[in-house]
Amino acid sequence: MTTYAIGHLHEVELCADIVEYLEKIDATLAPYGGRFILHGGPVERLEGHFCGDLIVIEFDSREQAHAWYRSPAYQAILPLRTRHARGDVFIVDQVAQPHRAAEVLKRAA
Incomplete structure (x- = not known):
């Protein structure tokens, strides 16, 4: 199931470390x-x-999202961001399609 890594970042200090992070994250x-x-x-x-x-x-799956986040390549550049930005980062799965809003009530019961 499709999974999303989501970051809500604020207080980002645009500096050399952030530039390096942005230049390296795609790889x-x-x-x-x-x-x-x-x-x-x-x-x-x-x-x-x-x-x-x-x-x-x-990402195509939660497993791929976790594997990326935990990968040595990403962990190597992660401090470039965390030293210069505050915020929340999390993963969440896409809902199965078709989805109706009231379906969330089943989880609350």
Whole structure:
């Protein structure tokens, strides 16, 4: 099932380490089939409060997402980002299709 690695980053200090991280991350994704779906950009806020950048990377499976994140190649560049950006990073699976909103009620019961 398709899985997304999602980062909501804020307080990003654009510096040499962040530039190096951005220059190297694509090569770490390639062996695991990771591809950017969203990578920052303008956000049109309709409700609530949002600040920072949203990054979404798609993988074919949760296993591939975990393998990428834990890979030596990604772990080698990860400190370049974590020293200069704050935020949350997590993975989440796509819902099975077709999906109806009320299906989440089954999980709550």
